[in-house]
Amino acid sequence: MPxxxxxxxxxxxxxxxxxxYVNLGIGIPTLVANYVGDKDITxxxxxxxxxxxxFPIEGEEDPDLINAGKQxxxxxxxxxxxxxxxxxxxxxxxKIAAAILGAMEVAENGDLANWMIPGKLxxxxxxxxxxxxxxxxxxxxxxxQNKHGDSKLLKQCTLPLTGTxxxxxxxxxxxxxxxxxxxxxxxxxxxxxTEDEIRAATEATVx
Amino acid sequence: MKKVYGSASExxxxxxxxxxxxxxGGFGLCGIPELLIDxxxxxxxxxxxxxxxxxxxxxxGLGKLLETRQIRKMMSSYVGENAxxxxxxxxxxxxxxxxxxxxxxxxxxAGGAGIPGFYTKTGVGTQIAEGKEVKQFRGxxxxxxxxxxADISIVKAWKADDTGNLVFRKTARNxxxxxxxxxxxxxVEVEEIVERGALDPDHxxxxxxxxxxxxxxxxxxxxxxxxxxxxxxx
Numbered sequence: 001m002p003x004x005x006x007x008x009x010x011x012x013x014x015x016x017x018x019x020x021y022v023n024l025g026i027g028i029p030t031l032v033a034n035y036v037g038d039k040d041i042t043x044x045x046x047x048x049x050x051x052x053x054x055f056p057i058e059g060e061e062d063p064d065l066i067n068a069g070k071q072x073x074x075x076x077x078x079x080x081x082x083x084x085x086x087x088x089x090x091x092x093x094x095k096i097a098a099a100i101l102g103a104m105e106v107a108e109n110g111d112l113a114n115w116m117i118p119g120k121l122x123x124x125x126x127x128x129x130x131x132x133x134x135x136x137x138x139x140x141x142x143x144x145q146n147k148h149g150d151s152k153l154l155k156q157c158t159l160p161l162t163g164t165x166x167x168x169x170x171x172x173x174x175x176x177x178x179x180x181x182x183x184x185x186x187x188x189x190x191x192x193x194t195e196d197e198i199r200a201a202t203e204a205t206v207x
Numbered sequence: 208m209k210k211v212y213g214s215a216s217e218x219x220x221x222x223x224x225x226x227x228x229x230x231x232g233g234f235g236l237c238g239i240p241e242l243l244i245d246x247x248x249x250x251x252x253x254x255x256x257x258x259x260x261x262x263x264x265x266x267x268g269l270g271k272l273l274e275t276r277q278i279r280k281m282m283s284s285y286v287g288e289n290a291x292x293x294x295x296x297x298x299x300x301x302x303x304x305x306x307x308x309x310x311x312x313x314x315x316x317a318g319g320a321g322i323p324g325f326y327t328k329t330g331v332g333t334q335i336a337e338g339k340e341v342k343q344f345r346g347x348x349x350x351x352x353x354x355x356x357a358d359i360s361i362v363k364a365w366k367a368d369d370t371g372n373l374v375f376r377k378t379a380r381n382x383x384x385x386x387x388x389x390x391x392x393x394x395v396e397v398e399e400i401v402e403r404g405a406l407d408p409d410h411x412x413x414x415x416x417x418x419x420x421x422x423x424x425x426x427x428x429x430x431x432x433x434x435x436x437x438x439x440x441x
Binding site: 049058059060064084085124125128160162163164165 | 234235236237238260283284285286287288293305307308309310311312313315316327328329330331332333334335365375376377378379380381382383384385412428429430431432433434435436437438
């Protein structure tokens, strides 16, 4: 059985180590926070916060306290706030250990496309280009194939890039792959999924 | 010199001209200078270029200045929340310069700090790098980005003293300090003006040297995405 969204998030949480400062993207990456267990993880929200807490209890929303997805959130005892230039200073400066992000396409050389589809509404890259260029490790969490059944792990990205050679690891509903010299390497298969099934579902070179 | 003004319109008096570049603070609808935006709408100033991370939503924030067609160009990282923006952009009425969010923040900070350009790894090998100088440092490519030098900055803070020392609140700080820094004249709206001495000098987020005009007013502080958990989950 391929992994569902929550199982992908649970697997992605295993990438996190005690003491890490981490940035989680929107969508499935946000769910990763539910699976960090008792690891000491500090979440960064790039609009200017370290130590992001859960959603507020109804009635306790604060318009001055939102995450990068513009959702109301809460603070923790460890929280600090700062301005956007400082926030991206810590991102660009390599202080954030890892970013877990969604993607539209990943290429076998680590190129990432996740911000724009030409001809469709373009909303902007937000902080994605800064994150992939700056953080220590980029982990992509996405479905292995798009809704037409085409591989999202490609020899070359077809969409405009967010960054070149930036992805370290890809967690899909079928398993875990690393970007290595010469292509992608299967690290792990989802329960009941075989390496052959992953190869068959992958356009990128699997080494 | 007296920095405190009676209203947003008074605070903008004598500063506006068509075609000017305005740097605006805020992230989404959080920490936006709502009162100064309203005053800009009222002023009728047009052909504006606005450097702001987002473009508001329909009918609120910078969305109001879009509705009145006073903005000619936006410099932003994310504009997805605004139907009128998209309509004007797709019909060619509005120019848009996408900036990665960190690059936009640093361009403002740099402008305010007297730095005309800086090299960054952000956007190397992407559309954003097109036409920009590439330079190698320690074997890696970086692209040249330019500082933003705005005619005015419009900013929202939580508290100010009458000398312009500012304190922001939670994530409403966001782009406000770098936006404040990069304007020739910085106008700030706050929820409360306190007496000098009432703010702890060690806890000032932005020193008053960057602030030229201050107003106090009531803020709607609209929430863009209200997300909550049930009490029993807490």
